[in-house]
Amino acid sequence: MTPRRRLSGTGAAMCIGVLSAILVTGCTEGSGSSERPTKRVTPPTSSQPERHSPGATDRKLGEQAEAALDTVTIDDPEFVESGLEALGDGIHTNSPLTRGKSYQLAVACAGRGKARLSVRIKDQPAVQSFDCDGTAVHQRIAAAPSRLRIDVDGEPGSSGMVAWRISEAAQ
Template sequence: MAILDDEFMRRQPRPLRRSIVLCCVSVFSIALAAGCTNEPGGPTGPSASESSPGQQGADPSEASARAEKKLGKQVEEVLDTAEVSDGDPTFVEAGLERVSDGFHTEPELIRGRSYKLAVACAGKGKISLSVVLNDRVRQTVQCDGVPLRLRITASAAKARIVTEGIPGVTGMVAWRLDKADR
């Protein structure tokens, strides 16, 4: 009896079955990729009319981000921190945070030197501001966009400046620390 080799003994997939399987896999892959998009007007994304600002059905996180950006610009303008330069000899530091996150900074100060601290909060509610040198000074700041200005004299090389949101607060908080004129 003769042994037939390779070609005749191996089971060969049917060309039609292979084509159908490849076609189904391709169609499924395309459908899956199209279904996972968040493009406006896509299967899971909002239509252009739903995603426009102020429209009903707009994404709450997008509206929140726009509001935070607007409030952030407001407090930066009040404190003139948007274009602050490290070349300014009186500038020490500045920053911007969500009130819910608060800010925590420990600037290195020159003992005996006076500094001007300005803190502005914009949004709704109040925050608590703590300035710790040797003693702790605690103040409540209304989130109305009006800056609180304090003059502090460094009695230690490091200061700790912290804000915490009082429950229910929303918005942005900015601060700026400058060396005071002698």
């Protein structure tokens, strides 16, 4: 008598996997049907604009906007806070300041269209519109609150990058 070999659990699992692959391939290829393949269903596209990672154009516009903010750098003792955002995202920040001190806010937009700057010092925000032409607008903050609300939004049809910086003002 010839001894029977028993298939191990691993061997059985491998055989089942290979047989499944053969069956799936056999059922889908060369089925003899003369029908054309069905179209793939794709999800409908959204009407919302796609967010994208910054490309070369965004980087160039960002550099242009930051360059317009003068020469104060993070190493300068006057430097307080700064940022760079896509105009579509806008700037929305509550910057912590030392109450009563004077500060200088600089904002620059590089791209196309216009942006709207809103700075809330007390109850009423000071609002001004400016061009996204790479030129900075400045606003002095005298007797600052402990938190300064800054909002910058693009006007309809505008795009680009917007940079901002807060620095201590000379007394």
